[in-house]
Amino acid sequence: MHLFSQMKSRDIVPNCFTLPIVLKSCLVGNAWREGEEVHCDVIKGGFGANPFVGTTLIELYSGERSIEAAYKVFGEMGERNVVAWTVMINGCILCQNIVSARRLFELAPNRDIVLWNIMVSGYIEMGEMVEARKLFDHMPNKDVMSWSTILNGYATNGDFEVCERLFEEMPKRNVFSWNVLIGGYGRNGRFFDVLGAFKRMLVDGDVCPNDATLVTVLSACARLGALDLGKWVHVYAENNGYKDNVYVGNALIDMYSKCGTIENAVDVFNRMGRKDLITWNTIIGGLAMHGRGADALSLFHQMNNARVQPDGITFIGILCASTHMGLVKNGMAYFQSMVDDYSIEPQIEHYGCMVDLLARAGLLAEAVDMVKRMPMEADAVIWAALLGACRVYKNVEFAELALQNLIKLEPRNPANFVMLSNIYGDLGKWKDVARLKVAMRDTGFKKLPGCSLIKVKDGVVAFYSLDERHPETKKIYETLKGLTKLLTSCGYKPTAAAEDKKRVGISSSL
Secondary structure, eight states, X not given: OHHHHHHHHTTOOOOTTHXXXXXXXXXXXXXXXXXXXXXXXXXXXXXXXXXXXXXXXXXXXXXXXXHHHHHHHHHHOSOOOHHHHHHHHHHHHHTTOHHHHHHHHHHOSOOOHHHHXXXXXXXXXXXXXXXXXXXXXXXXXXXXXXXXXXXXXXXXXXOHHHHHHXXXXXXXXXXXXXXXXXXXXXXXXXXXXXXXXXXXXXXXXXXXXXXHHHXXXXXXXXXXXXXXXHHHHHHHHHHXXXXXXXXXXXXXXXXXXXTTOHHHHHHHHHHOXXXXXXXXXHHHHHHHHTTXXXXXHHHHHHHHHTTOOOOHHHHXXXXXXXXXXXXXXXXXXXXXXXXXXXXXXXXXHHHHHHHHHHHHTTOHHHHXXXXXXXXXXXXXXXXXXXXXXXXXXXXXXXXXXXXXXHHHHOTTOTHHHXXXXXXXXHTTOHHHHHHHHHHHHHTTOOOOOOEEEEEEXXXXXXXXXXXXXXXXXXXXXXXXXXXXXXXXXXXXOOOHHHHHHHHHTOOOOO
């Protein structure tokens, strides 16, 4: 705009090529008032009927959500090509006026594949998948983006079974199609299927994964603890041009942190040429999760020296690091600094970290006081953290308070009863244990068994506590007995509390 002003001050008349560029810059910079001033120059210069200038004006007013002004420009255009119709219809969709968009779509004299895809996308954005599918079925000459658009619609609107079926029907697929399927599996918690689809994509060989694919796969590896596959993806990324990709780098730090190899995460962090806020947050959170609080706090200071502005997620990592190190005063200081120095309003996650910090340090009364002073109601995570600390410090009073609130928040979660029952058991209060066992039974729900994931050959296998459905159950339990004997021979002795739990029929999952 500065150059445009200089141009006018020197009496240089803009033409039909200058004006669209200036209008585009106003759109990108959300400079609506300046854009309207340029519109005056359009009218003065007699460019109102120019399709190139008119189309850019429609985009500007659509971005401003002034659909009436956009339609006025559209109506004054002497020549409306398919691009002008497409931009006008897309403007209606941006303003969530799907009825007007469809009316214009039906009036359009020429409809190319781009216009069809935009109209289908409009229905998808409105959540109207029935209309989107009807239009898709009537679409002539569907291309791969048409298929990918409707595929993404089913994935984002929650009908993933149809999405899977449609994927199999596709005559041709591109990387976006694969990413819709793989990303859909990830959003639905089907992490095994993420890895399966990724392997299938590589075997098919027609389409190469991009950075979005690799990020989703690395996230699944992190959730499943599939370290070997994660390392393979790391090598693949470096050999295929993603070595300096910040998104892949962030995903690798997260994967290595969650798979227990924090040194690899630190190595990836140190090798990254460009780091964004997510990079710093991920490594700080990973170090805190591994109990390396001093390193996490040191990186926080490096982050400040690098002039990277922290956000709320950064402080979650910092407060967790303080918790693992038992630095109550430091944690309180960071919590206050978040408000005073960075103007970040504490959210429930930050209060949860503070309650956990105080509770783990044995300051249970202060933790309860923090809960009472919170500007929002404590959630189940906070009360569960307090309940867990009560078991460590054998505080029945606060444990019962925590359970009362947990029952209100999670009436169907029997795990809360188990936690308090363990506290009673540790104190030898077996009548209270029996009473809680009856109360837990009355909920009608059973505590979910413990689950472990391990990598076996080229896949990941899940093992559940007390599960006898596995095809090799007999061999598994024989191995478990052997490990138990080995532990016993090395001096391991189960605690009296554990034996007492067996006596009253309460078992804990490993």
